[in-house]
Each structure stands twice: as structure tokens, then as C-alpha cells.
Amino acid sequence: MGSESVPTTKTCKEVESLVVPLLPNKEIDDVDASSLYDMQSHGTWLHCGYHLTTSIVAPPLLNLPYAVCLLGWNKGMMYLIVGALVTFYTYNLLSLVLEHYASKGLRFLRFQDIAEHILGKAWGRYFVGPLQLAVCYGSVVSLIILGGQCMKTIYSLIWPNGEVEVYQFVMMYGGAVLLVAQVPSFHSLRHINLVSLVLCLSYSAFAAAGAIYIGNSSPEPKDYSIVGSTENKIFGSFTAITMIAASFGNGIIPEIQATIAAPVKGKMFKGLSLCYTVVILTFFSVAASGYWAFGNGTKSFLIDNFIDNNGNVLVPKWFLITTISFIILQVSAVSGVYLQPANILLEKMFVDPTCKPFSLRNVTSRVISRSISVMIATTIAGLLPFFGDVNALIGAFGFVPLDFILPVIFFNLTFKPSKRSCIFWLNLILACVFSLIMVIGVFAATRQIVLDSNAVQSLDRLSDSLRLPSVANSAWNSLSSYLAENT
Template sequence: MSEEKKDFMSEPFIVKNIDYDDDEEATIVDDYNNSQGKTSFSKTCFHGINALSGVGILSVPYALASGGWLSLIILFTVAITTFYCAILIKRCMDMDPLLRSYPDIGYKAFGNTGRVVVSIFMNLELYLVATSFLILEGDNLNKLFSNVGFNFMGFELQGKQMFIVLVALIILPSVWLDNMRILSYISASGVFASGLILASIFWVGAFEGVGFKNSDSDVFRLNGVTTSVSLYAFCYCAHPVFPTLYTSMKNKRQFSNVMVICFTICTFIYASVAVLGYLMYGSNVESQITLNLPTDKLSSKVAIWTTLVNPIAKFALMVTPIIDAMRSRFSRFLPNKRASGFVLSTVLVASNVIVALLLPFFGDLMSLVGAFLSASASVILPCLCYLKISGKYRRLGFETLVLIGITLTGILVVITGTYRAVKDIFGRF
């Protein structure tokens, strides 16, 4: 692959090499970014669970409430489908040892156009997920500290808006960091946080007087299925990370086993939180389960504060690939690397704040990301790339029919889910 064919958005997902000041530090490479194949089986499992588990855990009760109890079948179907698509990514990389990242797979399949398309979906998804972090922080802090605001020179910010801006200011210094090793250590709290949230929600329901006998629930809600599918798809949107995990492994033959473990554990967590939340609050469950929890209980505070800390820790890791791509694009205008990183990261966070203030609807934004971006990046693109790279599109066999069926279903989810999410967002104005 020649250098001149690389597009400015071809930066691998969290695979950026960092220039350290000291030669000794230059030998330290994070397991997430290690392309030499030194990561053990257990550490790869840890990284995979950390990638799959995220803020989607907060919205699964709302997804279940939207579609009813039978939508749990959709959750498991999405889990199985996205697991299969993860294996397809592995197969693509097995066919060419030069492939190192998700955009590389797109390039191998469809040339520079494929690289650009994959990169756009990947970076746009990261951008909107980072924006959702700010909305999430604003919602939960406003729940904890209501009726708080300030007025500065006639400019007034109240409640949720104020907290979105405040959290962005707190996050900004971490985005200025140019050291992926530090950022990845910060983000490693994700696995622990998901387990702690599950335990806290169970404790609230079992021992804090809420209970699990809410009768306000439905077996099936046809008009909410689209929202359920979109939110479930968002929970399994880690596929851009999987090529990095694969290339970092000592024994790449174990990657399929890693995926089995990661998807099984994360699906168990997602399903458990969905069932507990729906049993506790029924159709009254909020787009974030933490907004339903009583703030005067210790277990609720643990869940809410864990929810608050985790996005702050992960924000910089989410936007760093975008900043790297922007830096590569605008390097001719900003020759100083450190200064360019400072300016671009500040501008990016400022734009996140603006979008969060204009579209402060967590559930609807997650539905949009899940339907339009996650379904594309985690389902449609892996199937299309594998069909092209493997050459299976030339012959009509059972697996080819399965791949075509998954692709068509994914396209249907993108169309219907995006339409519903956009309609719901505009309906709030």
C-alpha cells in the first residue's frame, strides 16, 4: 500500500504512535496499540470487554421498555450478529498480514473510497459518542444538584446547560494530553464501572424499597421496536477497535475465543441491567436508568457517580483518533505539532459542547448513533468488506446468502432507525 494512496482520515483507531521525549519511554507501548503481537489472551479479553461495555448500559432498560419483553430476543439477535461480524473482520485480516486497522480493511476491499467511507463512519461515531458523554454528565449532575446556575455579564446558564459546559472545561486538559499510554490507563476503569453499575442497580431494587414487581410493562410494543434495535446496536459498536486487538495478540488464533468471552459477558451485563431496570420502573424508565434512581440512597449515589466518572475518563480516548486525523489533514497550516494538537483539541471539545447544548436528548442521540453509524460500521461494512475481499460475492453459497441477508437487514435498520431517531429529535423542539 503506497503512502500516496493514504487518505487524511486513514489514521488507525487508537493505534497512533506517540513520539516520546526520552528513548527509554519510547519502548513503552500500550497493549491497546501494540502492533508487535505481545498482548496475552487475558489482557485482550479485558480490552475487548472494556471496548464493548460503555454508556449503552444506561439505555438498555429504556430500549427494553420501548419494545417490550419480547425485544430481549432482538438484543440477543444483535449480539449474535455483531459477534459474527467481528469474526468476519478477523477473517479479512487473516487474508492479508499487512492490514492493521479498520480503514485498512476498507481500502483492501474497495480502494481509497472504502478507506474514506470506513473512516468517516468511524470518526463520526466517536464524535457523537463523545458528545453523548457531555449530555449524560449534564443530565445526572442536574439530577444531583438541581436549581443551580450562574449569570456572567448577562450570559445565563442554568442546570443541565451549565453542567455540560463545566464538565467540558474539566475534561479539556485530558484532551490536551499527547500520551496514549496515560489515556489508556485512565480508560481501563470501564470494565469495573459496568459491573459496579449492575450491582448498584440490583441493590436499589432488592434492598432500597423499589422492588422488581412493576406491573406497568408490555410483552411487545411494535411502535417501539425501531428504537430498541437502534439502542441495542449502539451497545455493540466496538468493531473499529477489533483490528487493533487482533494485531496486538501473541496468539492470533485465540481471537475468536476472546470474542466469545467478551460478547458473552457484555451481553449478560446488558440483559441483566435491562431486565432489572424494566422490572423496577416499567414504562416509566428514563433514557438513562440513573435518572430513575433515588438520590438519597448510597447505592444510587454509587451508580450515579460511577456513571459520571467513567465518561470523563473515556472522553479523551474517544476523541484522540479524531484529533490525530484532523492534525494530519491540517498539518500544513499548523506546523507545530504540540500547538496544533492544543488548538484542534480545544476546537473539537467546543464543538462537542455546542452540539450537546443544541441536541441535549441522550436517548434519541443514542438511537441515531446506533441506527445510522453503529449498524453501518458494525454490521453492514464488515459483511461487504468480507464479501469483496474473500471473493464470495462471485458464488452463491449458504454463507453468501447469510451475508446478503444480514446486509439487507442492516440497511433496513439504518433507514428506519435513522428516520425514527431524527423524527423524535425534531419532535422535541
């Protein structure tokens, strides 16, 4: 090794007090860099609460009025309550499973690891691990989309005739996320996530107040009927359910619990209680006020309703800019949280555990790999400017199995409750019901993205953003023309 590396045993002794080994009998020499450096267990239950709140109480909650719009008052509020109760229940079940193994000396730091232990290596390595990585990385993509859209809105408010396009703001916002991605460990995000908690309370209060203000100011009667054909209503219902699932989704409970210093017993419950206090204050106030104010005219992102079809701002301009600014700031923190599974993988692949965490070799590897990861996410975001639809797909594809299905399966397989017990059948019913919702929800969300997307426009945007040379540009234009003629 170079001059900055040290013998494995010495380095591991230096960091042994900073981490909890992945498995009890695993030699510290064999622990990979992600366990040593990224998954540090120093946090309190308050820090855990900050992480949980940032990962759950995020801008997707501003989709909730639209979800209620697709379901109607009764079903919409009912599914919100069910979503809150079920996720609080399943997150606590997963926490109990993790605590159970920790009490036996098995401290699992990653979702994939506990899945491998309970379901087998194949399930953990080839299903749960890739699924978690995909859903978290997909969340980062959707958040970068949202950040770019919010920046574009502020830009349009200040310079109505400006020529900068949404995808260009998406690229700019990706640069901000790139900076957050360099935070060395999950635990290091605790102060950022405390600020994030304050921000989510702030923009939720502003959004609810703005909706109530507009609702009281509008002379038009409110229509709460569900519009569309029977087919659209059915698919819309499942899209709404998956939006709600995405709003309550987390997908990284084991990673968050891994940040807590031992002993972990009872701390996750306190963190979840803090988180769900914020959930109740924000989710229900935003969903109810937004749908009350705009009825079936509610748009997929509540803030879009604050500007009418003629471009007139329906609330004071400073109020809207402040609200959107809070959202932009919090989105960067949420992106940092959901980059963690990707960061863990990159740390494992490229960072040398025999070197000090901030050695030149490891810092260089970390910065380059994480930067490339964010650049790829930003490029994808520039092609998919449909935040609500992408959010619904992520909810169906990833958050439903990770947050609604796997925790109850893990609990039943770990504690083996009697088949005559209520908890066994409750868990089994939840697993079956949400498996069905997942399948239909993926189809419904994909259908909505297809309806909203324009492949030719996306290709044109990518061509412009990459500034392709003339020969490649000609080929690209030919492909665009072909698609235009055949779609």
C-alpha cells in the first residue's frame, strides 16, 4: 500500500470503537469499508428521529391532496390513516426483529444483510438488495426532478419571460445534490436532518395556509366529484394508493437503526414516535386543506395550484417563493438520505478499509464514485420531468414490498407466532393485500407515465443538454423524426 495506508490490524483497531461489526463472529479485518466508515453507530434516538423524519416527511407529501382527489374524501382520508397505522406498525416490527438479533450479538446494518439471514443469501443478494438500491436511487432521481421544477417556478416568478428550461434547472440542482452526497457517513447527516425537520414543518404549514387562503378567496363552488371514465377511476385509485405508499415509504429502516449507539432496545420506537408526530401534523393538514381548497381541480403537486392557468399567483409572491425555497432546501437533505444505499455500495467497492477514512486514496475514491452516481441520477432526472408519476411508480415498485410486506414476513419468520394468534394472521393478510396492491400499482403508475410522457421531447432535451456534435445530432434528429412519424 502507499504511504497513507497502514497495516490492516492497526487501522481496524483505530476504527473498531467507531463501528458495530456486521456479524458477531466476523473478524474486524474482514469488515468492508462501508461498515467501517459509512455505517457509524454513534447516534441517539433523537438523531434517529431526525433521520426518520427526513426520509418520510418529505416533499412527496405535497402529492397527497392529489391522491385524495383521485379517491374522494372518505376513501382518501381512510387510506391516509391506514397508511400511517400500517407503516408505524411494520416499521416497529422490523425494528423489533433487528433488536432481537442485536440482543443475540447479531447487529445487522443493512436491509440486504438481514434479508440474507432470514430469507437466504439468494433473496437478500438478488432481490432485496437490488430492490432497495433501485427504489432509493429512483427516489433521488425524482427528488432531483422536483428540485429542478421548484427552481424553474421561482425563476418564472421573478423572470416571467426567461428562457431557461426545466431540464436545465434539473441539471443545476443535481450539482447541489452532488455536494450533499459528499457527506462522509449517515450519522454525519444528523444536523442536516434536524434542519430538514424544521423545513418540512415550515413548508407544510405554508402550503396548508396557502391552500386555505386560496380556498376562502375563491368565489367558485368546490367540486369534490371524481372525474373520468370508469377505467381511469380504477387506475387512478391504485395510482393514488401507491402515491400514499411512497409518501409514507422509507426503505432504509435497518440503515437508520444502524446509526444508533448500542444498546438499541427501545430507541427506535422513540424515534418513530417523534417522526409520526411530525407525520400527523404535516400529512393530514396538507392533504385535507389542499383537497378542500381545490377539489377535483387539485394538481399532482399542491404548489402548482397556487398559480392559475393564466400565470397569476393566487397568494402573495413572497409567500410562494418562501414556500418553494423551503422545499428546495429540504429536498437536498432528503436526497442525501436516500443516496446512502448507493454510497454504501460504492464505499464497499472503491474504498480501502486498510487505509484511514480520510486518506487521500479513500477521499479521492469516495468523491469520484459519488459524483458519478449523482451525475447519472441527474441525467435520468432530466429525461423524466413527471415527479408525481415517478413517485407513484417508486411507491408501488419499491416502498410497498420494503415497508409493507417484508417487515411482517421477517417478524413471522423470526418470532414464529402461533398460527392461532391474531398477529400471525394480521401479518399474513397485510403481506397478501399489499402484494396485490404492488402488482396493480406498478401497472397503474407505469400507465400514467406513458400517458404523460412525450418520448420525442425527451430525446430533444437530451440532445440539447449533451450538445452532441453535428454528425451525432443528425442521427439523433433522424431518430426523433422516425419516432414522431410512428407514434
